[in-house]
Amino acid sequence: MAASENEAADKTGVPVNAQLIHDAASVNQAYERLAAGINRTLAGENPLVLCVLLGGLAVTGRLLSRLNLPCEIGYVHVTRYHDKTTGGALRWISDVYGHVQDRVVLIVDDILDEGTTLLEIENRLRALGAARVVKAVLVKKLRTGVVTSVDFFGLEVPDKYVFGCGMDYHGKCRNLPEIYALAEE
Numbered sequence: 001m002a003a004s005e006n007e008a009a010d011k012t013g014v015p016v017n018a019q020l021i022h023d024a025a026s027v028n029q030a031y032e033r034l035a036a037g038i039n040r041t042l043a044g045e046n047p048l049v050l051c052v053l054l055g056g057l058a059v060t061g062r063l064l065s066r067l068n069l070p071c072e073i074g075y076v077h078v079t080r081y082h083d084k085t086t087g088g089a090l091r092w093i094s095d096v097y098g099h100v101q102d103r104v105v106l107i108v109d110d111i112l113d114e115g116t117t118l119l120e121i122e123n124r125l126r127a128l129g130a131a132r133v134v135k136a137v138l139v140k141k142l143r144t145g146v147v148t149s150v151d152f153f154g155l156e157v158p159d160k161y162v163f164g165c166g167m168d169y170h171g172k173c174r175n176l177p178e179i180y181a182l183a184e185e
Helices: 024-041 055-064 116-127
Strands: 019-022 048-053 072-079 091-097 104-112 132-141 152-157 179-181
Touching: 019 024, 019 152, 024 055, 024 132, 024 152, 048 055, 048 091, 048 116, 055 104, 055 132, 072 116, 091 116, 104 116, 116 132, 152 179
Parallel strands: 048 072, 048 104, 104 132, 132 152
Antiparallel strands: 019 179, 072 091
């Protein structure tokens, strides 16, 4: 049975029946691998690092200090989940903030789930004249039918609802240093 807002949770808000998927040490190693790949690939570039709010905020913050290249920071705020555990229609809350024209843009988000959000953002960046779009996520789900790919990902997770490390559970738990999955229904 899936956890609901009313089910018991520990002091951090993690439902008691949630399963730990990746511990904090694994997450830290993933950030190191992500940064190493990005540093290698974008060496000599001055990218716009575009944080996808809200989930990408934690990921971008942890990643930035590991990047060894000059960069500027921007953001876009789009959502499909609206604090729910299933995705819906894409909603643009704030358009792209940052100079995109003729730039390399590195999109940073928390998760590649279905790929809809990243694909729409990439299409928007291309329409704004980005010279190159590179995509990085902390987590990639093991699933079929994904509509886009990413250039960099840190960890794989099963095709379950996951939270922690920027990903939320009913608007909470984004601050957790580990990644959890809700129990199977």
